Amino acid sequence: MKTKKITKGTLITLILIFAVLIATVILENTINANSILFTVIRKGAVYSLVAVSMNLLNGFTGLFSLGQAGFMLLGAYAYAILTIPDGVRDSVYYLFRGSSFHFSTVGFFEGILGSEGAAGFVSLILGVLIAIIVAGLVAALFAFLIGLPVLRLKSDYLAIATLGFAEILRAIFQWDKLGKVTNGANALRGYPTFSDFNITNEKGIVVLRLSSVVPLIIAGLCIFVIVLLINSSYGRAFKAVRDDEIAAEAMGINLAKHKSLSFCISSFFAGVGGALFAMFASTVQAKTFTSALTYEIFLIVVIGGIGSITGSCIASFFYIACSEWWLRFLDNTQYIGDYQIPLFRNGFRMVVFSVVIMIIVLFFRNGIFGHKELADIIDRKKKKKPGETAAADSSEKESTQEGETI
Amino acid sequence: MSNNILHVENITMQFGGVIAVNGLNLDIPEGKIVALIGPNGAGKTTAFNCITGVYEPTNGLVEFNGKAIVRNHPHGKMKKNYKGQDGDKYHGTIVANTTDVITKGGIARTFQNIRLWKTMTVFENVLLAKHMKAKQNVFSAIFRLNKKEEARMREETMKLLEEQGLDKFKDEIATSLPYGLQRRLEIARALATEPKLLMLDEPAAGMNPQETQELADFIKEIRDKYNLTIFLIEHHMDLVMKISDYIYVIDFGTEIAQGVPSEIQSNQKVIDAYLGVAEDE
Numbered sequence A: 001m002k003t004k005k006i007t008k009g010t011l012i013t014l015i016l017i018f019a020v021l022i023a024t025v026i027l028e029n030t031i032n033a034n035s036i037l038f039t040v041i042r043k044g045a046v047y048s049l050v051a052v053s054m055n056l057l058n059g060f061t062g063l064f065s066l067g068q069a070g071f072m073l074l075g076a077y078a079y080a081i082l083t084i085p086d087g088v089r090d091s092v093y094y095l096f097r098g099s100s101f102h103f104s105t106v107g108f109f110e111g112i113l114g115s116e117g118a119a120g121f122v123s124l125i126l127g128v129l130i131a132i133i134v135a136g137l138v139a140a141l142f143a144f145l146i147g148l149p150v151l152r153l154k155s156d157y158l159a160i161a162t163l164g165f166a167e168i169l170r171a172i173f174q175w176d177k178l179g180k181v182t183n184g185a186n187a188l189r190g191y192p193t194f195s196d197f198n199i200t201n202e203k204g205i206v207v208l209r210l211s212s213v214v215p216l217i218i219a220g221l222c223i224f225v226i227v228l229l230i231n232s233s234y235g236r237a238f239k240a241v242r243d244d245e246i247a248a249e250a251m252g253i254n255l256a257k258h259k260s261l262s263f264c265i266s267s268f269f270a271g272v273g274g275a276l277f278a279m280f281a282s283t284v285q286a287k288t289f290t291s292a293l294t295y296e297i298f299l300i301v302v303i304g305g306i307g308s309i310t311g312s313c314i315a316s317f318f319y320i321a322c323s324e325w326w327l328r329f330l331d332n333t334q335y336i337g338d339y340q341i342p343l344f345r346n347g348f349r350m351v352v353f354s355v356v357i358m359i360i361v362l363f364f365r366n367g368i369f370g371h372k373e374l375a376d377i378i379d380r381k382k383k384k385k386p387g388e389t390a391a392a393d394s395s396e397k398e399s400t401q402e403g404e405t406i
Numbered sequence B: 001m002s003n004n005i006l007h008v009e010n011i012t013m014q015f016g017g018v019i020a021v022n023g024l025n026l027d028i029p030e031g032k033i034v035a036l037i038g039p040n041g042a043g044k045t046t047a048f049n050c051i052t053g054v055y056e057p058t059n060g061l062v063e064f065n066g067k068a069i070v071r072n073h074p075h076g077k078m079k080k081n082y083k084g085q086d087g088d089k090y091h092g093t094i095v096a097n098t099t100d101v102i103t104k105g106g107i108a109r110t111f112q113n114i115r116l117w118k119t120m121t122v123f124e125n126v127l128l129a130k131h132m133k134a135k136q137n138v139f140s141a142i143f144r145l146n147k148k149e150e151a152r153m154r155e156e157t158m159k160l161l162e163e164q165g166l167d168k169f170k171d172e173i174a175t176s177l178p179y180g181l182q183r184r185l186e187i188a189r190a191l192a193t194e195p196k197l198l199m200l201d202e203p204a205a206g207m208n209p210q211e212t213q214e215l216a217d218f219i220k221e222i223r224d225k226y227n228l229t230i231f232l233i234e235h236h237m238d239l240v241m242k243i244s245d246y247i248y249v250i251d252f253g254t255e256i257a258q259g260v261p262s263e264i265q266s267n268q269k270v271i272d273a274y275l276g277v278a279e280d281e
């Protein structure tokens, strides 16, 4: 049997992604590197990954979890704790008179490969990669443990349990007694960030900026893996669980196993997203990982379309661009001539935002893409078979059958 | 009866204070077509659900191929409230058998209200029934190290769809098919799990007389072709009488008659049960 052909839509999507990567490198090395555009790209990349990870669970498996911020927190802390260089560790943890760890993944590879020039850069890449993977694994482990009792219950409990879990984690990580590990309520800093990926010459002057394309690449690779998963036998099984759990189980799909799998993988990538968030923000502090962060991600998933990967990605960049850039002016007092426009003050942005969200939820319930991908939409435009609509009508009659007996 | 592929003993299902199935005994001989009939609300679907692990029966035993797959006795709160019989006959409980384990063991079923996966195509619906037995894990599946296995599943799916005359519709969304074909597809999906016992819950519901006629031939055909035993619930009496080797009749959860079609047709209790319902309606 032949496997799926690459459609034109997929090809166009891939070309677009490639074009964005090239454009990012070119722009970052030509225009002002401090432009807000690059903040949007970096943060948008991080949010894309977390949104897609949430979509995997909520959109493709039909499990409603609200723990994204908690898993990001775990990932961010795991990453930071693993990569803060030994040299600065004690100064970061000075309030607790030093850290209980004296190890860093980057330092480990520098010890083997050397810390100068290219060897140093390779050590950095390897160290960061290992730390990111561990960050994901820590999050996945916690997901597995939470899932054991909770996934057997109805899915509403998962939302409550994960929300509670995220809140408890935030408190625990600020607890003084763990200060030697988490630095209590103080920020972790000094670990490698995206700007460490800028290539410098011997004098320390940047010759090639990669700090915006690196998050795009890492997030892009992770999302690619998720897409592979969704199009695999397991991805189909997740969709079966979402569409009809009873039928899925009757066809031999082990519900507990598949739900746990989806939850762990989703959390793994949320953890990786947390590590990337740490790199983006250059400090990690438990108080940033509030449930408001989870809601932000959830909004992005809804705006993009529950069940659409490209939707989540595009919505992430759009959302971040609005909140960080295009709608910023709403928070500042504005004048037309001498006249001060009313309402324009700190916080107004969030009001406008909420209204936009309400409009989307009320009138565009399926988000930008529904559960389709960009590629489907490009492909669909060309071949619209006349028979299709007639068949779709007949299905509606059937769905109004009797109630929910098995 | 020798060689019973399914043996059901004293199955009782009590929901709160209501007994939906009461001390039901069934024996399904291998290779035969056996029907379970009874008025609406008699407890037929509930009996199916007890056998396939959807519900955990309050009391009783189910053996498949001579091996106990479900066993329970009233315990916990139910011990006091139990209204059925033989509450102290069975010891030890097998409830770890979830539906998927039972399906893997060789029992497949369809549903009274068709339960196809509505966002998936006809092909994917059948393909997914192959998932449980595939030799793969999530890593090999993600990184496409299971190419051979995936190709095998697709090939077998295509073959099955061709045999069932559904290959023309393979890329249609399953729920966009006409009703009769959806029923056929649900049977095809069940067949894809390679069952020994196929349980059909009202396969002719919503079909016109001609489709029902075709279904009768179809059921016999798949029984022979795939060496199946078939256990079905049905309301179309002509279909039941035509294809069944043996019939069980239940009303209010209790067996009121059993026998070959000719015996059932002339059984006064059966006639009364059906007439009684007809008067109510």
Ligand SMILES: Nc1ncnc2c1ncn2[C@@H]1O[C@H](COP(=O)(O)OP(=O)(O)O)[C@@H](O)[C@H]1O
Pocket (backbone or CB within 6 Å): A405, B015, B018, B020, B038, B039, B040, B041, B042, B043, B044, B045, B046, B047
């Ligand atoms: N999950 C349940 N909870 C409570 N009562 C149920 C449940 N499932 C079925 N019943 C009851 O059991 C009885 C038998 O239902 P069912 O098995 O669906 O009948 P049928 O013979 O028409 O398939 C009905 O009275 C129904 O209300």
Ligand SMILES: [Mg+2]
Pocket (backbone or CB within 6 Å): B044, B045, B046, B112
């Ligand atoms: Mg029924």
